Amino acid sequence: xxxxxxxGGGLVKPGGSLRLSCAASEFIFSSYNMNWVRxxxxxxxxxxxxxxxxxxxxxxxDSMKGRLTISRDNAKKSLFLQMNSLRxxxxxxxxxxxxxxxxxxxxxxxxxxTVSS
Amino acid sequence: xxxxxxxxxxxxxxxxDTVTITCQASQAIxxxxxxxxxxxxxxxxxxxxxxxxLQTGVPSRFSGSGSGxxxxxxxxxxxxxxxxxxxCQQYDKRPPTFGQxxxxxxx
Numbered sequence: 001x002x003x004x005x006x007x008g009g010g011l012v013k014p015g016g017s018l019r020l021s022c023a024a025s026e027f028i029f030s031s032y033n034m035n036w037v038r039x040x041x042x043x044x045x046x047x048x049x050x051x052x053x054x055x056x057x058x059x060x061x062d063s064m065k066g067r068l069t070i071s072r073d074n075a076k077k078s079l080f081l082q083m084n085s086l087r088x089x090x091x092x093x094x095x096x097x098x099x100x101x102x103x104x105x106x107x108x109x110x111x112x113x114t115v116s117s
Numbered sequence: 118x119x120x121x122x123x124x125x126x127x128x129x130x131x132x133x134d135t136v137t138i139t140c141q142a143s144q145a146i147x148x149x150x151x152x153x154x155x156x157x158x159x160x161x162x163x164x165x166x167x168x169x170x171l172q173t174g175v176p177s178r179f180s181g182s183g184s185g186x187x188x189x190x191x192x193x194x195x196x197x198x199x200x201x202x203x204x205c206q207q208y209d210k211r212p213p214t215f216g217q218x219x220x221x222x223x224x
Contacts, residue, residue, distance in 0.1 A: 035213075045153075045161065045204055045215040061212055095160055102166035103151040103208070109160055 002026045002106050004096045009111030016086050020111055022079040022096030027106075030054075030074035033099035036081050038092040039110075048094070049081060064090070086115045119143050119207050123216035129224040134195045138219045140188040140205035148184045149209035155218075156201045164203075165190065195221075 008020040020036070036048040049070040050059040060068050069082040079096055091114050098106035120143035130136050140150065148168035153161040163172045165181040168188055178193045192199055200223055205216040 044218045045155075045206070047213045047215070050211075059211060100163075102170065102172070103163050104153070104161075104206070105163045105166075105172065107160035107162070 002098075004098065004106055004108035006094065006096045006108045006111035009094065009113045011114045011116065012086055013117050014087055014115055016115070017082070017084045018086065018113060020081040020083070020094055020096075020113075022081075022108055024077040024079070024098075027098075029072075029077040034072065034079050035097040035099055035104060036070065036079075037095045037097050037104070037107075038090075038113075039095070040089070040092040043092075046092075050099070051079070083113070086113070088115050091115050118212055119146065119210055119214050121205055121207055121214050121216040123203075123205060123219045125219060126217065127220040127222065129222055130195055131224045132195055132197060134224075136192040136195055136199075136221055138190045138192075138203055138205075138221075140183075140190070140216050142186045142188075142207055145185045146207045146209035149207055150181075150183065150188050151206045151208065152179075152181055152190050153204045153206065153215075154199075154201045155204065156198075161204065192221075 003025045005023045035050050038048050051070045067085045071080045093110040095110045096108040097104045122141045124139045150168045152165040154164050155161040169181045180191045182189050202218045202220045204218050
């Protein structure tokens with residue numbers, strides 16, 4: 001079964017850092033662009049970051065620009081999101097999402113990031 | 118950024134009903150519009166891509182239409198598993214943006 005499994009979420013103090021990971025299985029990871037999408041408690045979906053299949057192109061949401069680094073290791077079929085200078089408003093479930101040919105077609109179960117003192 | 122506005126924000130319906138959700142883009146996006154379903158406590162799921170194409174495995178009671186700025190998702194003969202929140206999303210311009218969601222709950 002095609003699957004994405006996130007990890008690395010947790011409780012962090014304002015100003016702190018976290019590194020999220022996403023492990024892909026049962027598809028050719030290196031052929032797909034990937035995204036991170038987040039959802040604050042009780043709120044809608046917000047795109048956070050994109051990386052091309054080769055890792056050459058990276059894009060970030062303005063709300064988090066300068067505080068994020070997206071990366072991938074195609075050999076290990078893994079996606080990463082380094083988040084720095086975290087704020088309370090970054091509290092959310094973070095989803096690893098495959099960018100299929102026809103849309104965001106595979107979603108992980110999400111990992112929860114809570115920013116609080 | 119392109120703003121996506123869904124209407125209504127919530128609605129109540131019964132099993133067997135037909136439900137219509139609309140999505141309006143702040144500028145023309147051709148048919149670069151997807152619809153997602155999110156059940157409570159679950160990750161979103163792609164339902165419809167390119168405004169009107171059903172993702173593999175999605176029941177035919179779901180349909181999408183529209184182009185330019187105005188789009189519609191219709192669910193015919195609503196089933197118990199369809200009570201969920203639905204989001205539209207444009208991918209014509211970066212960043213991809215989502216509507217605020219439409220929650221379909223039990224009347």
